Amino acid sequence: MIVAIAFYAFxxxxxxxAAMVVTAxxxxxxxxxxxxxxxxxAALFLIAGAEFLAMILVIVYVGAVAVLFLFxxxxxxxxxxxxxxxYQRYMPVGAAIGGVLAIELLLVVTGxxxxxxxLHLSLGAAPAAATNxxxxxxxxxxxYVFLFQAAGLVLLVAMIxxxxxxxxxxKTSRHQVIRVQTERSAAATLEMVEAGIGAGIGxxxxxxxxxxxADLEPADNDPHADDPHADPVDAAHGGGAHGGSGxxxxxxx
Amino acid sequence: MEAAAMNWxxxxxxxxxxxxxxxxxxxxxxxxxxxTFLCTMxxxxxxxxxxxxxxxxxxxxxxxxxFTADAFSAFVKLLILSGxxxxxxxxxDYNERxxxxxxxxxxxxxxxxxxxxxxxxxxxxxxxxxGLELQSLALYVLAAFARDTLRSSEAGxxxxxxxxxxxxxxxxGISLAYGFSGTMDFAQIARILASPAHAxxxxxxxxxxxxxxxxxxxxxxxxxxxxxxxxxxAPTPVTALFGTAPKVAAMALxxxxxxxxxxHLLPHWQLLIVLVSIASMxxxxxxxxGQNNIKRLMAYSSIGHMGYALIGLAAGTHAGVRGVLVxxxxxxxxxxxxxxxxxxxxxxxxxxxxxSDLAGLARTDPGLALAMAAFxxxxxxxxxxxxxxxxxxxxxxxxxxxxxxxxxxxxxxxxVGAYYYLRVVKIMYFDEAQPAFDKRGASLSFVAASTGxxxxxxxxxxxxxxxxxxxxxxxxxG
Numbered sequence: 001m002i003v004a005i006a007f008y009a010f011x012x013x014x015x016x017x018a019a020m021v022v023t024a025x026x027x028x029x030x031x032x033x034x035x036x037x038x039x040x041x042a043a044l045f046l047i048a049g050a051e052f053l054a055m056i057l058v059i060v061y062v063g064a065v066a067v068l069f070l071f072x073x074x075x076x077x078x079x080x081x082x083x084x085x086x087y088q089r090y091m092p093v094g095a096a097i098g099g100v101l102a103i104e105l106l107l108v109v110t111g112x113x114x115x116x117x118x119l120h121l122s123l124g125a126a127p128a129a130a131t132n133x134x135x136x137x138x139x140x141x142x143x144y145v146f147l148f149q150a151a152g153l154v155l156l157v158a159m160i161x162x163x164x165x166x167x168x169x170x171k172t173s174r175h176q177v178i179r180v181q182t183e184r185s186a187a188a189t190l191e192m193v194e195a196g197i198g199a200g201i202g203x204x205x206x207x208x209x210x211x212x213x214a215d216l217e218p219a220d221n222d223p224h225a226d227d228p229h230a231d232p233v234d235a236a237h238g239g240g241a242h243g244g245s246g247x248x249x250x251x252x253x
Numbered sequence: 254m255e256a257a258a259m260n261w262x263x264x265x266x267x268x269x270x271x272x273x274x275x276x277x278x279x280x281x282x283x284x285x286x287x288x289t290f291l292c293t294m295x296x297x298x299x300x301x302x303x304x305x306x307x308x309x310x311x312x313x314x315x316x317x318x319x320f321t322a323d324a325f326s327a328f329v330k331l332l333i334l335s336g337x338x339x340x341x342x343x344x345x346d347y348n349e350r351x352x353x354x355x356x357x358x359x360x361x362x363x364x365x366x367x368x369x370x371x372x373x374x375x376x377x378x379x380x381x382x383x384g385l386e387l388q389s390l391a392l393y394v395l396a397a398f399a400r401d402t403l404r405s406s407e408a409g410x411x412x413x414x415x416x417x418x419x420x421x422x423x424x425x426g427i428s429l430a431y432g433f434s435g436t437m438d439f440a441q442i443a444r445i446l447a448s449p450a451h452a453x454x455x456x457x458x459x460x461x462x463x464x465x466x467x468x469x470x471x472x473x474x475x476x477x478x479x480x481x482x483x484x485x486x487a488p489t490p491v492t493a494l495f496g497t498a499p500k501v502a503a504m505a506l507x508x509x510x511x512x513x514x515x516x517h518l519l520p521h522w523q524l525l526i527v528l529v530s531i532a533s534m535x536x537x538x539x540x541x542x543g544q545n546n547i548k549r550l551m552a553y554s555s556i557g558h559m560g561y562a563l564i565g566l567a568a569g570t571h572a573g574v575r576g577v578l579v580x581x582x583x584x585x586x587x588x589x590x591x592x593x594x595x596x597x598x599x600x601x602x603x604x605x606x607x608x609s610d611l612a613g614l615a616r617t618d619p620g621l622a623l624a625m626a627a628f629x630x631x632x633x634x635x636x637x638x639x640x641x642x643x644x645x646x647x648x649x650x651x652x653x654x655x656x657x658x659x660x661x662x663x664x665x666x667x668x669v670g671a672y673y674y675l676r677v678v679k680i681m682y683f684d685e686a687q688p689a690f691d692k693r694g695a696s697l698s699f700v701a702a703s704t705g706x707x708x709x710x711x712x713x714x715x716x717x718x719x720x721x722x723x724x725x726x727x728x729x730x731g
Contacts, residue, residue, distance in 0.1 A: 142259075143317055144316075144319075144379075145316070146261075146264065146315075146316040146319055146320055146380070147316075147319065147379050147383055150380070150383040150384065150387060153364060153367065153368075153387055154386050154387050154390055156275070156364070157361070157364050157387060157390045157391045157394070158390060160357055160364075160394070161361075161390065161391075161393070161394035163357070164355065164357045164394055164398065164400075165394065165397055165400050165409075
């Protein structure tokens, strides 16, 4: 009884969220509904006693595929409104084809005679001794170990292929060099300034950060760098951006 | 599974090759710079090692009948390994000059070769599929390896999309065969089909789909449309690889599947093979005439050659299979040699691919012209070069099996085909000389010279090859 209720609940949510996937206006919502649909399908698998499939569905489809969809939807500039633009126009044709298919399916299903011995085959439960994860592992790692490993090699080739065809080492890309970051000492970046008692920031002016290292940041060709008597307001405003100029003396007096 | 039936040692060559590929991959990743040459050399070493393992390897069925090492698979594997090794040698110089020198190239070639070897040993429909996919996926990537050139990317994409379609057909066929026979094992399918009552329509349709999927891989005619574009677009050493090892693997698979599990359905598939063969020979010889690009010419030429090889299968006899195997040996070496000559076609640092660029080669580079001429004569099937013997054995088998029409059409199309092969020779020897080609790498000269010698001198020592092919063919009919 409870199983039946759970089944219908999950199935209903599954169908509803599947419908939402195709009808939702916002593509991000579509993907989220897709994730909901996957979870409900996994629950249906659990009810059927296929816990391995249920977990794989969650891990692979929710964990990887749906997240990939999210990435694609959010990062690529796909105009979904344009993709839908023909909806009204193609609706009648699509509905007609769907209707024909539905009638054909109906004819096939009503005329279908299931072999009597197949009926209890399809309901044949998994061997009670093992969970189906263990049962799968038993054949995958023994009887089909060669095929399993060959499939692994296929995936390895896919990975190498993706890297070979897309990974580019650009000259302009900035890499984080962790060693340089951790070896930086405070003395290289900070300067202690004696501030007299009662002397406000106004007497000291604005200090600029020291250039980190000379080779990392070559002297830029800042027009103000050569001119110590530059307009003080300009120098004060632009202070942060002109870190390489070498002037860390008070400028805005 | 009981330990006795596992018998994993039969797959030692494949395991060794896969491990070598992974080790070279890790070496290349850690080494980062200048690893290409070293990785290529290591890969050649790995191929050699695998060859030794194949020769000294155990025979028998392993993994519960999913994988079989026998004389047939050993013959095919050695041919595949030598094809891959020569294609790798051809890539050394080319990749360096074209800026494609990356260590993944030899690794992918090794993994593709592993897939081909699995195909050669497959005695189960699942092994067949996985071997085929391992091979194909690596080849798709290799076709697009020159990722900054439009044509190479196009070739990779085209090959991938059409290859996926062919894989779909193959899988559909496999599912039908499994559904109607209840087993994926070749020996058991053969046992079931031994009684004609079991040869249901579903099984025959499944067979046709499997054949379609495999015919795509050998680019036999109704499934050939990818060949010219992919051959033209892919980097030339990759094209050299496409033209040799994968063709051998796929043809071996067709032989094993047709003769082994579906051998009892011979009356059903014979006409199919005859039609595919005739169509391939016709298209290969007629469509090549109008080509100006030598790589496209080679694409049509390979379509034609696969048609000739299929004649042997159409005969469906022991002699026919032997003929196919001899044909493959001859074909691989003359194809590799031709591609060595094509890669040497380089002028002012740029690869040139037009047939007219060969004009007057006999005066600017007599050695290269001589080699190219030898390969062209051999492809045309002119005695005493090796190509003649390849054709001789398949035509003989066809005549013995009573397939007179097929043999006659084969002879006629090879006469037509001779026109465009000899046209290349004519351009090289009698046309106004073009500027000389750039100096070619030593590896190209080595490949061209060794395969050229093989092509020239095959008539002196055909016995070991024919004998080995005979032994290999006997396994399928054993």
